Amino acid sequence: MRSTLQRTLCSDLSTAEPGTTVRLEGWVHRRRELAALTFLVLRDRSGLAQVVVRSGEVPPEETTVEVVGTATANAQAPGGVEVTDPVITALTEPAATPPVELWRPTLSAGLPTMLDHAPVTWRHPVQRARWELAAASVRGFRATLDAAGFTEVQTPKFVESATESGANVFAVDYFGRPAYLAQSPQFYKQQLVGVFERVYEVGPVFRAEPHDTVRHLAEYVSLDVELGFIRDHRDVLRVLRDVVAGMVAGIHEHAADAVERTGAQVPVVPEEIPVVHFRDALAMVGAPADEPDLAPEHERALGAWALEEHGSDFLAVEGYPMAKRPFYTHPWSRDGAGAPPRPPGHAGWSNSFDLLFRGLELVTGGQRLHTPSSYDAAIRARGEDPAAYAAYLQAFRHGMPPHGGFAIGLERWTARLTGVANIREVTLFPRDLHRLTP
Amino acid sequence: MRSTLQRTLCSDLSTAEPGTTVRLEGWVHRRRELAALTFLVLRDRSGLAQVVVRSGEVPPEETTVEVVGTATANAQAPGGVEVTDPVITALTEPAATPPVELWRPTLSAGLPTMLDHAPVTWRHPVQRARWELAAASVRGFRATLDAAGFTEVQTPKFVESATESGANVFAVDYFGRPAYLAQSPQFYKQQLVGVFERVYEVGPVFRAEPHDTVRHLAEYVSLDVELGFIRDHRDVLRVLRDVVAGMVAGIHEHAADAVERTGAQVPVVPEEIPVVHFRDALAMVGAPADEPDLAPEHERALGAWALEEHGSDFLAVEGYPMAKRPFYTHPWSRDGAGAPPRPPGHAGWSNSFDLLFRGLELVTGGQRLHTPSSYDAAIRARGEDPAAYAAYLQAFRHGMPPHGGFAIGLERWTARLTGVANIREVTLFPRDLHRLTP
Numbered sequence: 001m002r003s004t005l006q007r008t009l010c011s012d013l014s015t016a017e018p019g020t021t022v023r024l025e026g027w028v029h030r031r032r033e034l035a036a037l038t039f040l041v042l043r044d045r046s047g048l049a050q051v052v053v054r055s056g057e058v059p060p061e062e063t064t065v066e067v068v069g070t071a072t073a074n075a076q077a078p079g080g081v082e083v084t085d086p087v088i089t090a091l092t093e094p095a096a097t098p099p100v101e102l103w104r105p106t107l108s109a110g111l112p113t114m115l116d117h118a119p120v121t122w123r124h125p126v127q128r129a130r131w132e133l134a135a136a137s138v139r140g141f142r143a144t145l146d147a148a149g150f151t152e153v154q155t156p157k158f159v160e161s162a163t164e165s166g167a168n169v170f171a172v173d174y175f176g177r178p179a180y181l182a183q184s185p186q187f188y189k190q191q192l193v194g195v196f197e198r199v200y201e202v203g204p205v206f207r208a209e210p211h212d213t214v215r216h217l218a219e220y221v222s223l224d225v226e227l228g229f230i231r232d233h234r235d236v237l238r239v240l241r242d243v244v245a246g247m248v249a250g251i252h253e254h255a256a257d258a259v260e261r262t263g264a265q266v267p268v269v270p271e272e273i274p275v276v277h278f279r280d281a282l283a284m285v286g287a288p289a290d291e292p293d294l295a296p297e298h299e300r301a302l303g304a305w306a307l308e309e310h311g312s313d314f315l316a317v318e319g320y321p322m323a324k325r326p327f328y329t330h331p332w333s334r335d336g337a338g339a340p341p342r343p344p345g346h347a348g349w350s351n352s353f354d355l356l357f358r359g360l361e362l363v364t365g366g367q368r369l370h371t372p373s374s375y376d377a378a379i380r381a382r383g384e385d386p387a388a389y390a391a392y393l394q395a396f397r398h399g400m401p402p403h404g405g406f407a408i409g410l411e412r413w414t415a416r417l418t419g420v421a422n423i424r425e426v427t428l429f430p431r432d433l434h435r436l437t438p
Numbered sequence: 439m440r441s442t443l444q445r446t447l448c449s450d451l452s453t454a455e456p457g458t459t460v461r462l463e464g465w466v467h468r469r470r471e472l473a474a475l476t477f478l479v480l481r482d483r484s485g486l487a488q489v490v491v492r493s494g495e496v497p498p499e500e501t502t503v504e505v506v507g508t509a510t511a512n513a514q515a516p517g518g519v520e521v522t523d524p525v526i527t528a529l530t531e532p533a534a535t536p537p538v539e540l541w542r543p544t545l546s547a548g549l550p551t552m553l554d555h556a557p558v559t560w561r562h563p564v565q566r567a568r569w570e571l572a573a574a575s576v577r578g579f580r581a582t583l584d585a586a587g588f589t590e591v592q593t594p595k596f597v598e599s600a601t602e603s604g605a606n607v608f609a610v611d612y613f614g615r616p617a618y619l620a621q622s623p624q625f626y627k628q629q630l631v632g633v634f635e636r637v638y639e640v641g642p643v644f645r646a647e648p649h650d651t652v653r654h655l656a657e658y659v660s661l662d663v664e665l666g667f668i669r670d671h672r673d674v675l676r677v678l679r680d681v682v683a684g685m686v687a688g689i690h691e692h693a694a695d696a697v698e699r700t701g702a703q704v705p706v707v708p709e710e711i712p713v714v715h716f717r718d719a720l721a722m723v724g725a726p727a728d729e730p731d732l733a734p735e736h737e738r739a740l741g742a743w744a745l746e747e748h749g750s751d752f753l754a755v756e757g758y759p760m761a762k763r764p765f766y767t768h769p770w771s772r773d774g775a776g777a778p779p780r781p782p783g784h785a786g787w788s789n790s791f792d793l794l795f796r797g798l799e800l801v802t803g804g805q806r807l808h809t810p811s812s813y814d815a816a817i818r819a820r821g822e823d824p825a826a827y828a829a830y831l832q833a834f835r836h837g838m839p840p841h842g843g844f845a846i847g848l849e850r851w852t853a854r855l856t857g858v859a860n861i862r863e864v865t866l867f868p869r870d871l872h873r874l875t876p
Contacts, residue, residue, distance in 0.1 A: 002669065025667045027837055045587060045635035062837035064667075064808075091667075092809045095837035119629035119833040128633055135590045142580075146692075149483060152573045154659045154848070156867045157595070157642050160875045172619070173609050174656075175646065175871055181610070188867065191557035191876075195566055197483035203641060204595050208613065218612075221592045229445065229463045229502075229529075254584075371530045391876030395557040399465055399500035399533035410592070429594045429626065433613055437598045438629075438829030 002089060003068045011046035014079030016071035022083060024049055024067045025091070027123070030103035031058045040088070041103065042067060043125075047257075050074075050082040058088065061103065062095035062120070100124070111422060118429055118438050129258035130426050133251055134414045136258070138202055140250020141223050141408075144243050150225070151196040154203065155188035157181055161388065168208045170218075181206035184407060189226040190328070190368060191395040193403045198227040202410075210433065214422040217411065218431040226405030232333050233351040233367040236404040237273065237316055240355060240365060244314070245269040247413070264417045267313040267357070274310040276302070278319040278349065292324050294354075303359020315356045319349035327378040330367035330404070351404070357416050365406025372396040440527060441506045449484035452517030454509035460521060462487055462505045463529070465561070468541035469496045478526070479541065480505060481563070485695075488512075488520040496526065499541065500533035500558070538562070549860060556867055556876050567696035568864050571689055572852045574696070576640055578688020579661050579846075582681050588663070589634040592641065593626035595619055599826065606646045608656075619644035622845060627664040628766070628806060629833040631841045636665040640848075648871065652860040655849065656869040664843030670771050671789040671805040674842040675711065675754055678793060678803060682752070683707040685851070702855045705751040705795070712748040714740070716757040716787065730762050732792075741797020753794045757787035765816040768805035768842070789842070795854050803844025810834040 005023040008016060016022050026044035040051040040058050042065070051067050059065060069086035099117040100109040107114070107124045114121045122128055142152070162169040162180045170181040182188075185201050192199045201224045209216040225243065230236060251259060251266055259266055276284070282291055284305065285298040294302070294317065306315035319332055332349035352366025369375055375396055376386045386393060414426040424430040429438060443461040446454060454460050464482035478489040478496050480503070489505050497503060507524030537555040538547040545552070545562045552559045560566055580590070600607040600618045608619040620626075623639050630637045639662045647654040663681065668674060686707055689697060697704055714722070720729055722743065723736040732740070732755065744753035757770055770787035790804025807813055813834055814824045824831060852864040862868040867876060 007667065025839065045589075064837050064839040091839055092834075092837060093811060096835045098836055117832060119632055119829075120836045122630070122633040131591070131634075132589065138590060139584065146577065151483075151570065152576060153569070153866060154642070156657055156869050157644075158657055158869045158874060171611050174874060175648070177874075179874055192560070192866070194557055195560040196569075204592070206595075210613070219594055219596055231440065373531060391557075394555060394876065396530075397534045398536055398558045399502050399530060401463065401502040401529055428591060428630070431594050431596045436596060436612060436615075436617055438832065 002066050002091075005068065009046040010042060010044045010049035011079070013049045013071060013081045013083070016081055018071055018073045018081065020071050021068065022071045024051075024083065026064070026067075028059055028061050028063050028065055028095075030061060040067070040086075043123075048078055048125075050077040051086050051088075052082055052084045053086060053088070056088065059090045060094050060097065062098050062123070063093075064091040064095075065089060066091060111424065115424060115430060115435065116438070122428065126261050129255070129261035130414060130418050130420070131428060132255045132258035133262065133264055133417055134410055134426065136250045136253070136255035137247040137413060137417075138223065138250075138410065139254055140246040140248065141202070141243055142200070143250065144246030145198075145200045145225065148198065148239070148242070150198040150200050150227070151192075153185075153189065153192050153196070153199045153201050155182070155185040155192070155201060157204070157206070159187075160391075168210070170206050170208050183207055184222060185224050186326075186328075186407075187392045189224055189405060190400075190403065191392065193226050193228040193405075194395045194398070194400050197229065197401070200225045212433050214424075215412070216432070217423060217427060218433065220427070221410035223408040223410055224405065225407070226403060228401035228403040230367060230402055230404050232402075233318060233330070233353055233365065233404055234275075234334070236365050236367065236406060237275070237318075237353060237355075240363060240406050241269065241271075241273050243408075244355075251417075262418050265419065266417065269314065270310065270312045273314045273316050273355070274306055274312055275316045275318055275353070278317055278321065281317050292321050296360075299356055299361060300359040303356050306356070307358075313358050316353045317356065318351075318353040320352050320354065322348050322350045325350045325352050325366070327382055328368045328375070330369050330402075333367075355406075357413075360412075360416060362412055362416065363406050363408050365404065367402065367404035370396065370400045370402050440504050440529075443506065447484040448480060448482045448487035449517070451487045451509060451519045451521070454519055456509055456511045456519065458509050459506065460509045462489075462521065464502070464505075466497055466499050466501050466503055466533075468499060478505070478524075481561075486516050486563075488515040489524050489526075490520055490522045491524060491526070494526065497528045498532050498535065500536050500561070501531075502529040502533075503527060504529060549862065553862060553868060553873065554876070560866065564699050567693070567699035568852060568856050568858070569866060570693045570696035571700065571702055571855055572848055572864065574688045574691070574693035575685040575851060575855075576661065576688075576848065577692055578684040578686065579681055580638070580640070581688065582684030583636075583638045583663065586636070586677070586680070588636040588638050588665070589630075591623075591627065591630050591634070591637045591639050593620070593623040593630070593639060595642070595644070597625075598829075606648070608644050608646050621645055622660060623662050624764075624766075624845075625830045627662055627843060628838075628841065629830065631664050631666040631843075632833045632836070632838050635667065635839070638663045650871050652862075653850070654870070655861060655865060656871065658865070659848035661846040661848055662843065663845070664841060666839035666841040668805060668840055668842050670840075671756060671768070671791055671803065671842055672713075672772070674803050674805065674844060675713070675756075675791060675793075678801060678844050679707065679709075679711050681846075682793075689855075700856050703857065704855065707752065708748065708750045711752045711754050711793070712744055712750055713754040713756055713791070716755055716759065719755050730759050734798075737794055737799060738797040741794050744794070745796075751796050754791045755794065756789075756791040758790050758792065760786050760788045763788045763790050763804070765820055766806045766813070768807050768840075771805075793844075795851075798850075798854060800850055800854065801844050801846050803842065805840065805842035808834065808838045808840050
């Protein structure tokens with residue numbers, strides 16, 4: 001029978017009046033048996049507390065328990081207060097031995113063990129802190145956009161055709177006919193700019209990635225933003241800057257303790273993110289002027305340059321060749337003195353950008369086409385019929401503003417922040433080519 | 439060429455100094471041509487503004503435009519200020535005629551027209567306001583839980599087996615092997631209580647509903663909550679009360695204007711939601727004592743009773759028969775003077791509840807089993823092998839606290855709030871048996 005006394009969280013034990021009776025609940029994080037007594041370290045959502053047990057059994061690690069005892073000052077205990085003379089009541093059956101020792105300061109299990117036992121390995125304080133960074137980042141993402149007049153939307157994950165990219169799409173049996181899982185909310189967030197002007201969505205996206213890499217998942221969380229009445233992609237980049245700064249602020253505000261536990265290197269976001277044109281970027285890294293994309297080593301070199309030259313963990317590369325961007329991408333429009341000439345035989349630059357974070361691509365964004373005739377032309381240029389896009393094109397035929405947006409992969413962000421080698425280490429229950437459980 | 443002047447939102451026009459030049463951007467909401475002039479009503483995300491055009495063409499309705507002109511006091515204009523002597527620049531090609539007249543105060547189109555042209559019909563100020571209520575509700579939902587120590591999680595939508603309910607599940611071709619789309623995050627949110635104690639998730643869930651009703655969708659947004667270290671389902675109900683109150687507060691704080699536009703009847707959430715036991719509920723509505731569930735007319739009668747007796751739009755019915763609840767449901771444990779006896783031959787009552795909102799089921803919740811032996815027994819009682827649930831059961835074998843939770847269907851909530859006849863009217867892009875587009 002549990003006591004009716006109000007619960008004290010482990011992190012609040014330090015504020016308990018010594019000598020008073022307290023009630024804690026949590027998991028047996030560790031038992032340390034000495035000759036005359038046992039130390040029970042209790043873990044709850046707030047942290048750890050030390051319980052001194054002089055008689056009686058302590059349930060095995062990970063068993064959930066109630067502890068009612070006396071708050072007692074002890075400079076050696078976490079927070080300076082421990083619990084003595086406890087009555088310990090197990091809240092479930094004795095727990096099976098965990099697949100890894102969760103009480104050790106670092107989680108040393110190999111990745112397959114970590115992933116196979118995710119419901120248990122996420123309990124490790126360092127591992128849990130990684131997700132706390134993700135959650136705090138999302139909170140900061142939303143707070144920034146809410147304050148800037150954006151509306152949160154929820155768009156459908158079932159889509160009729162695989163038109164957006166065609167490749168790597170999951171097929172579903174939809175009441176006996178084929179449907180697909182959305183690879184991004186791209187088409188829908190654009191249509192909703194027509195309604196709300198400024199929208200964002202946090203939700204799962206699905207990619208049938210046939211490659212088994214440390215960077216790819218079959219399902220991940222996309223932080224999507226789209227806004228209307230921009231002048232060009234630089235307006236989008238300014239919003240992205242504020243969003244990333246808001247994610248960082250969210251971490252400092254809501255997950256300071258998780259930063260400490262993970263040793264995450266939280267970046268400082270400059271007031272203005274440095275921007276280089278794709279053509280200049282190629283020249284800077286010594287790549288041929290007709291390269292259509294940046295290789296990972298180019299991105300790393302550019303990241304190092306941004307840090308040295310601008311003291312910035314972030315660098316935007318703008319103007320990627322149209323040929324490497326999706327059909328709805330707006331062509332380059334920043335004319336003027338500094339506009340680089342288009343190389344001969346080249347489809348031209350685009351009003352799009354990648355944001356590099358410490359030399360790795362974190363975000364892709366840019367301005368989209370917005371006139372119906374430009375969509376018709378772009379779709380025909382792919383050898384397709386605009387009629388196949390009729391539902392999407394409705395929005396444009398009925399009046400859309402110049403607009404653009406971007407998408408941040410949540411797991412990539414957290415992986416960079418914490419420096420883990422594999423994106424699966426920061427995904428609660430990763431899904432990939434080989435893994436569909438737990 | 440657009441002006442470089444800073445944009446004024448329609449809602450801010452009333453604060454512009456008369457005589458100054460202002461720049462607005464938005465959609466041509468309406469053109470009203472009189473003999474000597476044309477009134478252009480401009481619509482942006484913030485509202486409407488009146489522009490007086492004395493010469494030149496006004497683009498057709500829904501075309502996006504920039505308007506640069508003089509702010510001029512006029513008591514007849516919305517907010518007391520209109521724009522005169524405008525220079526109007528179209529930002530796209532002339533818009534096609536909308537499928538419905540968006541400038542009319544009410545949207546009178548039939549449901550199929552509404553849905554077929556969703557990207558356009560959502561632009562109607564009343565229709566848009568319905569989603570604004572949904573977005574503000576979600577914001578209030580999260581704010582309440584963030585403040586109460588909950589962690590936001592993102593759980594996988596691809597699952598290996600259809601074990602949770604078996605029926606109405608969508609199958610996916612997952613790299614050549616079968617997978618399913620999660621019907622709820624139930625199993626995962628429970629496992630994550632083992633990590634974070636208190637979790638919530640806002641995300642899509644997938645139900646292959648073969649019925650074409652006004653209440654069901656193939657994909658909807660579920661607001662899921664789960665928390666540990668409860669005593670029984672009444673602790674869950676208390677959190678639910680606070681969450682619903684938070685959703686209402688979110689509406690008042692962030693969507694007051696949308697309440698006005700939709701005429702939504704926003705409820706007052708009582709400090710404590712009245713609770714009746716399922717057995718008493720049956721007796722109150724004159725149903726036989728061995729009825730296993732409440733019929734819709736019973737729910738309506740109970741809703742009317744709650745309003746009359748308690749002045750409450752909400753009523754919780756607790757103790758539903760175990761036979762009608764999922765296998766992970768905790769049996770009734772509130773013993774004592776008032777506990778109703780179990781009828782003979784009856785599997786017993788459960789620690790679960792439904793929350794009725796104005797006589798309609800809005801939320802199902804309750805306490806779950808938490809010991810591994812109770813799961814093994816419950817799964818075997820269904821004639822199944824616990825080994826099939828190995829991934830899920832890991833969490834329980836390694837120590838779980840007493841816990842429970844609930845799920846709110848976002849679209850159902852908004853539908854009740856706004857009084858629409860069909861849930862599709864409050865879903866941005868509904869998916870059902872027949873509809874997969876737009």
